Structures are given as structure tokens and as C-alpha cells.
Amino acid sequence: xxxxxxxxxxxxxxxxxxxxxxxxxxxxxxxxxxxxxxxxxxxxxxxxxxxxxxxxxxxxxxxxxxxxxxxxxxxxxxxxxxxxxxxxxxxxxxxxxxxxxxxxxxxxxxxxxxxxxxxxxxxxxxxxxxxxxxxxxxxxxxxxxxxxxxxxxxxxxxxxxxxxxxxxxxxxxxxxxxxxxxxxxxxxxxxxxxxxx
Amino acid sequence: xxxxxxxxxxxxxxxxxxxxxxxxxxxxxxxxxxxxxxxxxxxxxxxxxxxxxxxxxxxxxxxxxxxxxxxxxxxxxxxxxxxxxxxxxxxxxxxxxxxxxxxxxxxxxxxxxxxxxxxxxxxxxxxxxxxxxxxxxxxxxxxxxxxxxxxxxxxxxxxxxxxxxxxxxxxxxxxxxxxxxxxxxxxxxxxxxxxxxxxxxxxxxxxxxxxxxxxxxxxxxxxxxxxxxxxxxxxx
Numbered sequence: 001x002x003x004x005x006x007x008x009x010x011x012x013x014x015x016x017x018x019x020x021x022x023x024x025x026x027x028x029x030x031x032x033x034x035x036x037x038x039x040x041x042x043x044x045x046x047x048x049x050x051x052x053x054x055x056x057x058x059x060x061x062x063x064x065x066x067x068x069x070x071x072x073x074x075x076x077x078x079x080x081x082x083x084x085x086x087x088x089x090x091x092x093x094x095x096x097x098x099x100x101x102x103x104x105x106x107x108x109x110x111x112x113x114x115x116x117x118x119x120x121x122x123x124x125x126x127x128x129x130x131x132x133x134x135x136x137x138x139x140x141x142x143x144x145x146x147x148x149x150x151x152x153x154x155x156x157x158x159x160x161x162x163x164x165x166x167x168x169x170x171x172x173x174x175x176x177x178x179x180x181x182x183x184x185x186x187x188x189x190x191x192x193x194x195x196x197x
Numbered sequence: 198x199x200x201x202x203x204x205x206x207x208x209x210x211x212x213x214x215x216x217x218x219x220x221x222x223x224x225x226x227x228x229x230x231x232x233x234x235x236x237x238x239x240x241x242x243x244x245x246x247x248x249x250x251x252x253x254x255x256x257x258x259x260x261x262x263x264x265x266x267x268x269x270x271x272x273x274x275x276x277x278x279x280x281x282x283x284x285x286x287x288x289x290x291x292x293x294x295x296x297x298x299x300x301x302x303x304x305x306x307x308x309x310x311x312x313x314x315x316x317x318x319x320x321x322x323x324x325x326x327x328x329x330x331x332x333x334x335x336x337x338x339x340x341x342x343x344x345x346x347x348x349x350x351x352x353x354x355x356x357x358x359x360x361x362x363x364x365x366x367x368x369x370x371x372x373x374x375x376x377x378x379x380x381x382x383x384x385x386x387x388x389x390x391x392x393x394x395x396x397x398x399x400x401x402x403x404x405x406x407x408x409x410x411x412x413x414x415x416x417x418x419x420x421x422x423x424x425x426x427x428x429x430x431x432x433x
Contacts, residue, residue, distance in 0.1 A: 033355045040357035066248070075357075076366050082352045083375065090347060094297050098290075119347040122338055126320055129337040132290065133316045136248075141286045145279040150273075168239070 002074040006081035023111040043071040151195040210298040232432035234379040239314040
């Protein structure tokens with residue numbers, strides 16, 4: 001059945017949770033590409049057959065024309081599915097830049113196609129360039145602020161960090177009273193957590 | 198700027214004046230941007246004014262910590278600063294994320310490009326955009342270019358000739374039918390600021406709605422686009 005493998009890719013996108021990526025399915029992807037090229041050569045063969053019989057391609061409506069039409073439309077469907085697959089994954093990758101930061105952890109990197117890794121890097125650079133042009137950090141302050149200072153507990157050894165005009169020693173399991181914007185970047189990396197009594 | 202000055206001037210200033218402080222305007226722009234499906238016009242003067250005021254507030258706070266002002270007052274000013282900063286950051290972030298999503302669509306429309314700030318425009322589309330940004334060392338490629346390159350590299354280069362265009366399905370497509378666009382006819386909640394009177398909702402003239410001041414409505418975004426731009430309706 002034409003187009004069934006391509007819809008498998010789409011089902012994969014549909015069934016994964018929002019904001020999560022499944023590993024890149026290169027097997028099915030390559031199969032769909034092969035299908036496309038198959039369709040194309042079949043299409044060309046049929047068209048050539050009609051030309052050899054001196055039939056006008058634009059207007060003739062025989063079984064070859066319809067066969068060619070089916071191949072053409074199946075190719076288009078496969079193309080749309082492939083593009084949708086890549087595009088939707090790219091959208092999730094975009095969201096990673098905001099949620100996780102400019103460097104992706106290894107387990108996510110393992111799920112990406114090499115072109116997606118490049119896409120992430122270029123996209124990150126573009127965002128960084130915009131942020132530095134505007135001179136406002138857009139990756140902090142993701143949630144409306146309730147308190148200017150929060151209590152945090154350090155989860156992993158970070159060492160000496162200079163915040164504002166004084167430096168703080170962030171050792172594991174120590175409690176600190178930090179400005180919210182300073183703490184946010186550590187919290188999003190999972191190195192700190194908010195300490196709620 | 199902040200609600201603090203408003204409280205002090207409450208005796209003299211009228212309520213109408215207080216409602217149009219820059220923070221209020223920013224909040225309104227932020228709310229509209231959040232609810233609208235497409236990107237709205239960038240209010241450049243408003244953003245510059247807000248940034249100046251943020252700077253002023255930061256300096257005031259520095260002075261406070263030097264002169265030993267009461268902690269409670271300091272933290273209240275700090276709170277105000279944080280909230281304004283959040284609004285500004287969120288406003289810019291919302292816009293950037295909309296651009297990320299519809300980069301190719303925006304890059305191809307002069308009208309949409311004109312709604313962006315200069316920096317946003319550079320983010321969306323490189324000047325001269327013929328893919329040259331990838332070749333010139335040191336020049337940052339734009340969002341739309343990056344997406345196109347990614348799609349070409351992964352999918353299109355492997356497809357047969359005639360089917361390898363990013364914007365068209367195949368050579369037989371009559372228009373650019375593969376560019377994702379925002380849905381302009383989604384329903385949005387809105388509130389009128391003043392009497393608009395009888396308003397035509399669609400082109401055919403079949404649906405006419407009477408819009409009264411300060412009322413809540415749920416309408417298709419496309420129909421009220423013009424009213425939002427002129428500021429007579431707010432999205433919520």
C-alpha cells in the first residue's frame with residue numbers, strides 16, 4: 001500500500017509526548033526515500049511510454065496517464081510526510097534551546113540525525129546573536145516572579161561562583177538565599193532546586 | 198513609571214492617566230501578543246522607554262543599598278523591577294518564538310517583515326538572503342535559512358528532480374504550497390475598549406455584530422485584526 005511507511009513516521013510523531021523526541025527513525029526514513037525514487041522511475045517510464053506512442057501528455061487520459069498520476073501523487077504524499085516529520089522534530093528541537101540551553105545532554109543528542117544536530121547548533125547561534133544584540137538575556141525569567149529572592153539547595157558541587165558583587169561557594173547540599181534570576185540558570189540545568197519548607 | 202509613583206500621585210492624577218503608564222502599555226502589548234496567532238507590530242518606542250525606566254530603577258536600587266534604605270522598601274522596588282523585566286523578557290520571547298515557528302512564512306512577506314524590529318528582522322532573514330550567510334565567515338545565518346538548509350540536507354537532496362523544492366510540492370504546483378502559516382481564523386477572546394457599533398464580521402456582509410464598549414466577545418481573529426491594530430479592541 002503506497003504511503004503506509006510514511007504514515008508510520010507521522011504516527012511516531014503523534015504518539016510521542018509533547019516536547020519529547022523519539023530517536024530518529026532512519027530505517028523507515030530511508031525506506032520512504034527509496035519508495036519516492038521508485039515512484040519517480042515508474043512515473044518516468046509511463047510518461048515515456050505515452051510519448052513513444054505519440055500521445056499528448058497533457059490531455060490523454062488512458063491507463064498509463066492514471067498510473068503516472070498515482071505515482072506522482074504518492075510521491076507528493078511521501079514528500080509531505082517526510083517534510084512534516086523533519087519539521088515537527090525541528091520544532092521540538094527549537095523548544096529544547098529554551099528549556100535546556102545551548103548544550104544538549106548526551107541522551108538527547110543520541111536521538112538526533114546529524115542534520116538535526118547542525119540545525120540545533122545554528123539555531124542556537126542565531127538566538128544567541130539576537131540576545132546579545134538586544135542586550136537582554138531571554139533565557140531567564142521563564143515563569144512570572146513571585147519573590148525576588150528564593151532559597152535554593154545545591155544538588156551538585158559547582159564550586160565558587162560570583163553573583164553580582166560577591167562570590168558564593170556552591171557545595172553539594174548547601175542552602176543559599178539567592179536572587180531568583182541568578183538561581184534560575186542553575187535550576188534549569190538541574191544543579192539546584194528550590195528549597196520549600 | 199511604576200505603580201509606586203502612581204500611588205504617590207493618586208491624589209492628583211486621574212485614573213485615566215494611571216491606566217496608560219508604560220508598564221500598562223507593555224502589559225497590553227504582551228497580552229495581545231500572547232493571544233494573537235500571528236505576529237503583531239513591534240512597538241519600538243514603548244520598548245525603548247521601558248528599557249530606560251528599568252535602567253533608572255536599577256540605579257535607584259543601587260543607591261538604596263548604598264544609603265541603607267529600609268529593606269522592605271528595597272524589596273518592594275526590587276519586586277517591581279522584576280515584574281517589569283519579566284514582562285519585557287516574555288514579550289520579546291513570545292515574538293521570537295512566533296518567528297521561529299513561522300520563519301519561512303514571515304521572510305516571504307514584506308508586510309510581516311515590516312512588523313518586526315530591526316534585530317528581529319536580522320534574526321528572521323539575512324539581508325541578501327540567497328543562502329550566502331552560510332558561506333561568509335562570521336555572519337550568522339538567519340532562522341529561515343537554517344530551516345531551509347536543514348530540510349534540504351535531510352530530505353530534499355534525496356528526492357528526485359522536480360520534487361526538491363522547499364516551498365513547492367513539485368514543479369507542477371502553481372504556488373508555494375509547502376510553507377506553514379499561522380491559522381488566522383482561530384477564535385480569540387477579546388474586550389472592546391469603546392463603542393464600535395455595527396461591525397461586519399466577514400467579507401460577504403452576512404454577519405454583523407454590534408460591539409458595545411467594555412464587553413467580552415469570542416470572535417475569529419481574522420475579522421477583528423484591524424480593530425486590534427488600531428487599539429480599539431484588546432485580546433485577553
